[in-house]
Amino acid sequence: MARNTYQTRLTELEEDVLYLSELVAERVRFALDALEDKDTDKAQEVIQGDHEINQLYLDLEKDCIDLLALQQPVAGDLRFITASFKIITDLERIGDLATNLAGYAIDAEKDVYPEVDIRRIGDAALDMVDQAMDAYESEDSDLCRSVAERDDNIDEMCSNASQTVVRDLMTGSDFEGDGDLEPEEFLVDVRRLLLTIRDLERIGDHAVNVAARTLYMIDNDDSLLF
Numbered sequence: 407m408a409r410n411t412y413q414t415r416l417t418e419l420e421e422d423v424l425y426l427s428e429l430v431a432e433r434v435r436f437a438l439d440a441l442e443d444k445d446t447d448k449a450q451e452v453i454q455g456d457h458e459i460n461q462l463y464l465d466l467e468k469d470c471i472d473l474l475a476l477q478q479p480v481a482g483d484l485r486f487i488t489a490s491f492k493i494i495t496d497l498e499r500i501g502d503l504a505t506n507l508a509g510y511a512i513d514a515e516k517d518v519y520p521e522v523d524i525r526r527i528g529d530a531a532l533d534m535v536d537q538a539m540d541a542y543e544s545e546d547s548d549l550c551r552s553v554a555e556r557d558d559n560i561d562e563m564c565s566n567a568s569q570t571v572v573r574d575l576m577t578g579s580d581f582e583g584d585g586d587l588e589p590e591e592f593l594v595d596v597r598r599l600l601l602t603i604r605d606l607e608r609i610g611d612h613a614v615n616v617a618a619r620t621l622y623m624i625d626n627d628d629s630l631l632f
Contacts, residue, residue, distance in 0.1 A: 437507035489623035
Protein backbone atom coordinates (compact mmCIF):
# COMPACT_ATOMS: atom_id res chain seq x y z
CA MET A 407 0.00 0.00 0.00
CA ALA A 408 1.39 3.39 -1.00
CA ARG A 409 2.18 5.75 1.88
CA ASN A 410 -0.35 8.37 0.78
CA THR A 411 -3.06 5.70 0.64
CA TYR A 412 -2.11 4.54 4.14
CA GLN A 413 -2.35 8.08 5.50
CA THR A 414 -5.69 8.49 3.75
CA ARG A 415 -6.99 5.37 5.50
CA LEU A 416 -5.85 6.71 8.87
CA THR A 417 -7.70 9.96 8.20
CA GLU A 418 -10.80 8.08 7.11
CA LEU A 419 -10.65 5.92 10.24
CA GLU A 420 -10.66 9.01 12.45
CA GLU A 421 -13.56 10.51 10.50
CA ASP A 422 -15.56 7.30 10.76
CA VAL A 423 -14.93 6.99 14.50
CA LEU A 424 -16.17 10.55 14.94
CA TYR A 425 -19.24 9.76 12.81
CA LEU A 426 -19.99 6.72 14.98
CA SER A 427 -19.75 8.91 18.08
CA GLU A 428 -22.18 11.43 16.58
CA LEU A 429 -24.63 8.68 15.72
CA VAL A 430 -24.41 7.16 19.19
CA ALA A 431 -24.83 10.56 20.87
CA GLU A 432 -27.91 11.22 18.75
CA ARG A 433 -29.44 7.92 19.83
CA VAL A 434 -28.79 8.67 23.49
CA ARG A 435 -30.45 12.09 23.10
CA PHE A 436 -33.45 10.48 21.39
CA ALA A 437 -33.70 7.95 24.22
CA LEU A 438 -33.58 10.71 26.83
CA ASP A 439 -36.29 12.58 24.91
CA ALA A 440 -38.38 9.42 24.82
CA LEU A 441 -38.01 8.96 28.57
CA GLU A 442 -38.88 12.58 29.27
CA ASP A 443 -41.84 12.82 26.87
CA LYS A 444 -43.08 9.19 27.06
CA ASP A 445 -42.58 9.14 23.29
CA THR A 446 -42.79 5.48 22.27
CA ASP A 447 -42.29 6.29 18.57
CA LYS A 448 -38.94 7.92 19.27
CA ALA A 449 -38.02 5.05 21.56
CA GLN A 450 -38.77 2.56 18.80
CA GLU A 451 -36.61 4.59 16.42
CA VAL A 452 -33.67 4.19 18.79
CA ILE A 453 -34.22 0.45 19.16
CA GLN A 454 -34.66 -0.17 15.44
CA GLY A 455 -31.57 1.90 14.63
CA ASP A 456 -29.27 -0.15 16.83
CA HIS A 457 -28.33 -2.42 13.92
CA GLU A 458 -26.84 0.58 12.10
CA ILE A 459 -24.51 1.27 15.02
CA ASN A 460 -23.58 -2.41 15.27
CA GLN A 461 -22.77 -2.64 11.57
CA LEU A 462 -20.67 0.50 11.60
CA TYR A 463 -18.82 -0.85 14.62
CA LEU A 464 -18.05 -4.10 12.80
CA ASP A 465 -16.88 -2.22 9.70
CA LEU A 466 -14.54 -0.06 11.78
CA GLU A 467 -13.27 -3.06 13.69
CA LYS A 468 -12.31 -4.67 10.37
CA ASP A 469 -10.60 -1.45 9.24
CA CYS A 470 -8.50 -1.38 12.41
CA ILE A 471 -7.53 -5.04 12.07
CA ASP A 472 -6.60 -4.57 8.42
CA LEU A 473 -4.41 -1.57 9.23
CA LEU A 474 -2.67 -3.44 12.04
CA ALA A 475 -2.16 -6.62 10.01
CA LEU A 476 -1.17 -5.12 6.66
CA GLN A 477 0.78 -2.04 7.71
CA GLN A 478 2.36 -3.11 11.00
CA PRO A 479 2.30 0.49 12.26
CA VAL A 480 4.66 1.71 14.96
CA ALA A 481 4.80 4.52 17.54
CA GLY A 482 2.10 7.16 17.11
CA ASP A 483 0.22 5.38 14.32
CA LEU A 484 0.07 2.17 16.33
CA ARG A 485 -1.32 3.99 19.38
CA PHE A 486 -3.87 5.80 17.20
CA ILE A 487 -5.18 2.60 15.63
CA THR A 488 -5.29 0.60 18.85
CA ALA A 489 -6.93 3.51 20.72
CA SER A 490 -9.52 3.86 17.97
CA PHE A 491 -10.17 0.12 18.14
CA LYS A 492 -10.89 0.38 21.88
CA ILE A 493 -12.90 3.59 21.55
CA ILE A 494 -15.34 2.15 19.01
CA THR A 495 -16.04 -0.67 21.47
CA ASP A 496 -17.02 1.86 24.14
CA LEU A 497 -19.14 3.75 21.63
CA GLU A 498 -20.95 0.59 20.58
CA ARG A 499 -21.69 -0.18 24.22
CA ILE A 500 -23.06 3.33 24.74
CA GLY A 501 -25.32 2.60 21.77
CA ASP A 502 -26.53 -0.52 23.58
CA LEU A 503 -27.26 1.56 26.67
CA ALA A 504 -29.27 3.99 24.53
CA THR A 505 -31.33 1.02 23.40
CA ASN A 506 -31.85 0.04 27.05
CA LEU A 507 -33.05 3.55 27.87
CA ALA A 508 -35.46 3.47 24.94
CA GLY A 509 -36.83 0.17 26.20
CA TYR A 510 -37.40 1.66 29.63
CA ALA A 511 -39.31 4.53 28.00
CA ILE A 512 -41.64 2.05 26.32
CA ASP A 513 -42.16 -0.09 29.43
CA ALA A 514 -42.68 2.68 32.00
CA GLU A 515 -46.21 2.83 33.36
CA LYS A 516 -45.78 6.35 34.73
CA ASP A 517 -43.23 8.64 36.35
CA VAL A 518 -42.19 7.47 39.79
CA TYR A 519 -40.04 9.74 41.94
CA PRO A 520 -40.28 12.81 39.67
CA GLU A 521 -37.80 14.50 42.01
CA VAL A 522 -35.12 12.29 40.40
CA ASP A 523 -33.97 14.39 37.46
CA ILE A 524 -33.07 11.74 34.90
CA ARG A 525 -32.66 14.28 32.12
CA ARG A 526 -30.09 16.26 34.09
CA ILE A 527 -28.04 13.13 34.78
CA GLY A 528 -28.33 11.97 31.19
CA ASP A 529 -27.31 15.30 29.73
CA ALA A 530 -24.28 15.42 32.03
CA ALA A 531 -23.19 11.90 31.02
CA LEU A 532 -23.70 12.66 27.34
CA ASP A 533 -21.71 15.87 27.65
CA MET A 534 -18.82 13.79 28.98
CA VAL A 535 -19.00 11.61 25.86
CA ASP A 536 -19.00 14.68 23.61
CA GLN A 537 -16.04 16.12 25.51
CA ALA A 538 -14.10 12.86 25.27
CA MET A 539 -14.63 12.74 21.52
CA ASP A 540 -13.58 16.38 21.22
CA ALA A 541 -10.36 15.37 22.97
CA TYR A 542 -9.90 12.52 20.50
CA GLU A 543 -10.43 14.78 17.51
CA SER A 544 -8.25 17.64 18.75
CA GLU A 545 -5.69 15.45 20.57
CA ASP A 546 -6.16 17.49 23.74
CA SER A 547 -4.55 15.87 26.79
CA ASP A 548 -6.01 18.38 29.24
CA LEU A 549 -9.49 17.68 27.95
CA CYS A 550 -8.96 13.95 28.54
CA ARG A 551 -8.10 14.60 32.17
CA SER A 552 -11.08 16.94 32.52
CA VAL A 553 -13.44 14.15 31.43
CA ALA A 554 -11.97 11.80 34.02
CA GLU A 555 -12.34 14.40 36.74
CA ARG A 556 -16.02 14.85 35.92
CA ASP A 557 -16.74 11.18 36.55
CA ASP A 558 -16.97 11.73 40.31
CA ASN A 559 -19.77 14.22 39.72
CA ILE A 560 -21.78 11.75 37.64
CA ASP A 561 -21.21 9.03 40.23
CA GLU A 562 -22.46 11.35 42.96
CA MET A 563 -25.55 12.35 40.99
CA CYS A 564 -26.41 8.70 40.33
CA SER A 565 -25.73 7.71 43.94
CA ASN A 566 -27.96 10.49 45.26
CA ALA A 567 -30.74 9.53 42.84
CA SER A 568 -30.59 5.86 43.81
CA GLN A 569 -30.51 6.71 47.51
CA THR A 570 -33.64 8.83 47.09
CA VAL A 571 -35.50 5.88 45.62
CA VAL A 572 -34.23 3.34 48.15
CA ARG A 573 -34.87 5.63 51.11
CA ASP A 574 -38.45 6.26 50.06
CA LEU A 575 -39.01 2.58 49.42
CA MET A 576 -37.86 1.78 52.93
CA THR A 577 -40.22 4.34 54.46
CA GLY A 578 -43.04 3.51 52.07
CA SER A 579 -43.92 7.18 51.80
CA ASP A 580 -44.21 7.48 48.03
CA PHE A 581 -46.09 4.25 47.46
CA GLU A 582 -48.67 4.96 50.14
CA GLY A 583 -49.52 8.17 48.37
CA ASP A 584 -49.83 6.61 44.91
CA GLY A 585 -53.21 5.10 44.18
CA ASP A 586 -52.72 4.74 40.41
CA LEU A 587 -50.50 1.65 40.47
CA GLU A 588 -50.77 -1.75 42.07
CA PRO A 589 -47.81 -2.69 44.29
CA GLU A 590 -46.35 -5.02 41.65
CA GLU A 591 -46.62 -2.36 38.94
CA PHE A 592 -45.09 0.25 41.19
CA LEU A 593 -42.11 -1.96 41.99
CA VAL A 594 -41.56 -2.75 38.31
CA ASP A 595 -41.37 0.97 37.55
CA VAL A 596 -39.03 1.53 40.51
CA ARG A 597 -36.75 -1.20 39.17
CA ARG A 598 -36.87 0.46 35.74
CA LEU A 599 -35.88 3.78 37.28
CA LEU A 600 -32.93 2.23 39.14
CA LEU A 601 -31.77 0.53 35.93
CA THR A 602 -32.03 3.86 34.12
CA ILE A 603 -29.79 5.50 36.72
CA ARG A 604 -27.31 2.62 36.49
CA ASP A 605 -27.12 2.83 32.70
CA LEU A 606 -26.57 6.58 32.75
CA GLU A 607 -23.68 6.05 35.16
CA ARG A 608 -22.25 3.48 32.76
CA ILE A 609 -22.39 5.99 29.90
CA GLY A 610 -20.18 8.25 32.01
CA ASP A 611 -17.82 5.33 32.65
CA HIS A 612 -17.50 4.67 28.92
CA ALA A 613 -16.75 8.36 28.36
CA VAL A 614 -13.87 8.05 30.82
CA ASN A 615 -12.64 4.98 28.94
CA VAL A 616 -12.62 6.98 25.71
CA ALA A 617 -10.68 9.78 27.40
CA ALA A 618 -8.20 7.28 28.87
CA ARG A 619 -7.53 5.65 25.50
CA THR A 620 -7.21 9.05 23.89
CA LEU A 621 -4.67 10.21 26.46
CA TYR A 622 -2.63 7.07 25.80
CA MET A 623 -2.88 7.74 22.07
CA ILE A 624 -1.66 11.33 22.43
CA ASP A 625 1.04 11.12 25.07
CA ASN A 626 1.68 7.40 25.57
CA ASP A 627 0.26 8.10 29.05
CA ASP A 628 -1.63 5.21 30.64
CA SER A 629 -2.40 6.97 33.93
CA LEU A 630 -6.17 7.00 33.27
CA LEU A 631 -6.31 3.37 32.21
CA PHE A 632 -6.03 1.95 35.71
